[in-house]
Amino acid sequence: MKITNLSITNFRLLENITLNIEDDITLIVGKNNSGKTSLFEIINLFFDNKNRISFHDFSLNSYPKFEECYRIYTEEFLSETIQDRIDEIEKTIINSIPRITLSINIEYDKLNDSLINISDFISDLDDSKTDATLLFKYEPKDTFNIFKSFNDRPIKDVSLIEWLNENISNYYSIRVFGGDNLIEENVYNKIKSIITFETIQASRKLDDTKTDNNRSLATGFSDYYRNINSDANTDVENLKNTLAGTAKELDQKYEKVLETILDKLKSFGVDKEINIPEIILRSKFDPETIIKNNIKYFYKSGGIELPENYNGLGYSNLIYLVLKVVSFIEDFKKKKANNASEILTIMIEEPEAHLHPQMQQVFVEQIRETINNTRINDQMHIPGMLTPFRRC
Helix, strand or coil: CEEEEEEEEEECCEEEEEEECCCCEEEEEECCCCCHHHHHHHHHHHHCCCCCCCHHHECHHHHHHHHHHHHHHHHHHCCCCCHHHHHHHHHHHHHHCCCEEEEEEEECCCCCCCCCCCHHHCCCCCCCCCEEEEEEEEEECCHHHHHHHHHCCCCCCCCHHHHHHHHHHHCEEEEEEECCEEECCCHHHHHHCCEEEEEECCCCCCCCCCCCCCCHHHHHHHHHHHHHCCCCCHHHHHHHHHHHHHHHHHHHHHHHHCHHHHHHHHCCEEECCEECCCCCCCCCCCHHHHHHHHCCCEEEECCEEEEHHHCCHHHHHHHHHHHHHHHHHHHHHHHHHCCCCCEEEEEECCHHHCCCHHHHHHHHHHHHHHHHHCECCCCCECCCEEEEEECC
């Protein structure tokens, strides 16, 4: 099962585009302000189920369309008396009012892929078809109520575009379709059972100076640990047992070192009946927190160990990106094993913010090899990456 293409309409700089997705890695190249980041944003906005879309997310070319729909409403619809003509005008307005849409086409193999999760999105009964469509629409709840409310606005000198900018969230909502069929129950659970999108945002915080405290490797390794933590991993269990033993030993030393102050606290109180409760010291070690905050990472060079921030930024970022990708894959393996997701797509924004061109090439080749070598089962590869690249 894999994504074959994405189609987007009326979203920021993406007025009407269709993007074909390769089997492994898709590179999106373009000049500044050509819509690459918009592709990231529309996926994130539709998939997080928080409905944070605003009027600013509509393409500029959609503004005249709103105004034209309103003109038809006031000049034709409200004055028309013939019912057939009214119906025709109503249909024109409903079909013409701008919508932000994201369509994701998925291809599946009937013999090898489980269709349990994707069945609600297969709308064509043709047995020869092997694709399904997830269609997101940010569209009016009631088109004519928008224009009626605008006509009733208290401040008449506010234009339609200004009014929509402030009020569109009251009249628009996200709806999800499987082909032409509206999906109404457990929508986002059904979507997540099909596709997992993971994102690595462009980072401006990383540096290779002595004062850099971002410690990207610590973050990368802790993320990886989090994703293997629940596995039946002997090394992880040994680490936990070691930390538990260390915590018990430290408890005794804490009590010895702080014995005097603890005894003094026992003697304080309002009266004999109301005293400060006995204080017990316990060490708590969380392996993920220790990996992130309490371990320093070094590079071995010329027989000595150099701190993380002494290494070239390109190498640090390469290791960080690899750790993130491997963590995503490990997490997806668990989801796939539990039938919780069918497709993994990793999006990397502006790799040149992390890597120079030569390192980008190394990274792409290594990730392609990782994708080809990683199988969820005998039938299925992890699908590739959607990686927007800027032109170098």
